[in-house]
Amino acid sequence: MADKIDIKNVAKLASIKLNQEEEDRLKNDLSMIIEHFDALSKMDLPDDKISIHPLGMSLNLAEDIASKSLTHKEALSNAPESKDGQFVVPPSLD
């Protein structure tokens, strides 16, 4: 199982840049944990029931009534960089 971890791809998906030392250590750590999951993965469990939420709960939808929340200033108050009322980031490619 452990050999299967493509740590570079996983880090890319998670958008975390890893150095070589981290890659090696994390690959090793994750492999150990995943090995521990073996017993669970091999269990024969019925397909018909899954539990996403701990309790069966009904969805309470919100009425479509708009209200004001953050001011423009508050929204931008933690921005690392902003200009002309917009958040600024290095160029993003489509």
Added chain:
Amino acid sequence: MSNYKLPISKINQLFKNKELKPSELYAETFERAAITESIIHGHLELFQEENLKKALNSDKRYEKGKNLGTLDGIPIAIKDNINISGYATTCSSKMLSNYISPYDATVITRLKNEGALFTGKTNLDEFAMGSSTENSAFGPTKNPWDSSRVPGGSSGGSAAVVSAGSAIASLGSDTGGSIRQPASFCGVVGFKPTYGTVSRFGLVAFASSLDQIGPITNHVEDARLIFNSMKGHDPRDATSLIESKAKQPKLKNAKIGIIKELMEDGISEDAKKEVHKVAKLLEAEGHEIIEVSLPLTKMSISIYYLIAPAECSANLSRFDGVRYGNRVSGSTSSEMMELTRANGFGPEVKKRILLGTYALSAGYYDAYYGQALKARAMMKKEFTDIYEDVDYLISPTTPSDPFKFGEKSDNQLEMYMSDLCTIPANLVGMPAISIPTGLSSQGLPLSVQIMSPSNTDNTLLDFSESLESLVAFTEEPVINGVVS
């Protein structure tokens, strides 16, 4: 006993009788913090200046006999993953060291409405991931009973400050035991309510289907008081429950199950001894004690370490340096985000994000995350079935007494095992409480955990209060040579 160790209802009585003023208690708490914090490091930030004025306002309300609620004037510490408007919410992460929240969590709004005061924000394992506060980016919190030992985690700061007396009570969050385990390590009461009874709005999410806010207190009655001030439906949290009527467990002549799987290998003799001791006391009160088996409990660590990382891998995606957080510059936005996240997250957080990303990725979903959801459903059924027979379940809160710094940080699986007894309650949503019951052979606190069916929180608290008086645990830690 010092005022800060009194039950809140007693303090409230003193306030009402004008024998004590909120501002005096507030000052006393901060004096206590001055003695203890340099050793304990439970608070990341103390709010003294700002809140002194609020304490004086509380004085005036009591003078006029118009206090807001029983919590009016009570200094409460808040775990630093719960948002208070105008203050930093760091989650003990470098990522958010400069982040100031523009809004109040629902629990904060509710406590403010009661007149509660806040002492400050408390330390935690980064983003609540850990069992020792060793994962805090701002240094660990020390156990008030022995500063060479961990206070537990992730709500280590919240548990330590209550134990040390620098707050009357505190709020923690519990995803796999993060309230109960540190409460046990610090010899105080920790309560994780039924999932959905306390709003999560404003709690920085670790694992959304497991997270629950709850109180850490000196007394069970304080836990009940704070819980009842916070609970109730919140329209801003879609998973918040509308109060429902459940069949309540019995308070007298109850049937209590000791979970066999949580009394086996990996559980220390000290911890088992506490459970047996408590069982005897309960039996003497006319309760029936039986041993029950919940086989899937043995799988709970695996189930948990698939579900929680999977959810956290998405929950923590928002920390990208675009709208807030400590940005590391890059030539493109995607490079900026990768570097920001590399720099902002500590090793444990990175590990869990990657673990969750892996468990959800193409080709592995069914074997891991999908399988964990099925096992969770089975586990839920096991517990539902057992509650047909018993009123409460009992187990140790932790497999052992507090461990030393560094003792488990090199062995991740052993560290993860310290949540063995607490995880099931999060996976199935039921309420669970940790009550200090005695000291280990090393003179360190030990607790038992009581669980009951979902939506029976107040009955569980009533039952726990009677147990608390049976046990009569009164030991206090000695800090800086001063007993609290």
Added chain:
Amino acid sequence: MNIIPTIGMETHVELKTNSKMFCRCHVLDTESPNESLCPTCLGLPGSLPVPNKKAIEFITLLALSTNCSITNDGMFHRKNYFYPDLPKNYQISQFDLPVGTEGSLEIVVDGEFGTVEIERVHMEEDTGKSTHIGSGRIDSATSTHLDFNRAGIPLVEVVTKPLIKSSKEAVAYIEELRQLVIDLDISEGKLEKGNLRFDANISVAHEGDKELGTKVEIKNMNSLKSLEKAIEYEISRQTKMLIAEENIIQETRHWDEKKEVTSSMRSKEGSADYRYFSDPDIPNMILSNDFVNEIKKIIPELPSQKRKMFIETGLSIEDANNLGKNKNWIGDLYRSITKITGDSKSSFNWVTGELQGQLRKLEIKDLPNWVTPKNLSEIILLVKEDKISFTSGKEILANLIEQEIVPEEFASENNLIQENNIEEISKIVEEVIENNSEVLERIANGEEKLIGFLVGQIIKISKGQVNPSVAKELLLKEISS
């Protein structure tokens, strides 16, 4: 062997709710950036999503109106990918349990009916808006500016099966979908505002091939015109490649509006694995049969039903389709008028042509209340029965829009009633012939266009009350005899 194109459409429809999909921020139509934000749509730590009831009603309306099966026990999923305009770096969407599945939509192409098969209709949230600052091209941008006002606005994604065969069908489908969401009153439906945004998946294959060709996704088509051109360009590009036996790559291509070509977009590395999983912040969405039945009750008359009804009045499929694209009151007016006049074609022409034209010119949005089916029909019938000329009809209509008049009275008072009495007209014809012997001679010598001059003389003498066609007929008869 013939080469057959296959097209699938993915369309995002922006719903017109008051508040956003998962928070109660106003849906604002504003140029000021970052004005309508809260912890939830800005993705602040600790915020949570609560779905909008109205949006769920709207998507159910759309799913039912496209003949979809409704998923009673559905849920929301998180679609994970990192992009700066996506506040949480996951989009709340729906994966394997969308609100609607397996539907269809009737369309009209070249005056004939067709059907587009719908695969799924699902709910999701919009992203923020990126503006790339720099020298025009994305590649050379120096920074990106982000406005999150749009983030979290409810979107319905409608995905068709890949069974569309031509650019015309694709355009007709979008037109039909647009009309549907407008008639359902769930979206502004304005393409220029991005209320409807569409991508096309195109492949080509030899006729009879069992499998579809390699799929290419085309983005950035902002109008029906560019949709049509982009599809045609892409079909021809792929067809040439197939004939030349070149390898068609599965990719996303960008429609360049200026150059009118599609070009390959730089692909985001590793973006294909979205790691969908159910959103633990939102309980399962149960759409009970009671709820669905309540929504069924409020479905208004759909474009296809309107079309059917118009066709029953005698209109062609094409006219019926075009009439349906107008505001509802136009269709209603047509219905009332055609009942009175009994002439669907001229009722259609008058309502959609003359009446709408004049109203548009005068910038009148609502029909004045004295302009009724009754007096409009009166005008149409006066023209139809040759009592007044078409030109006079237009004049009367113009006056009617301005003030309350009775068309027939107005025609009499203003001498617009045509003389159709042959004897009376004959007298004038004779008079004109007598007075224009010179002109008659020139006509006899081949200057036939002078006939028109004589008709004009007749009309002049009659002070405009002679029906020109009757006058011409009598004139020609006289000349030839």
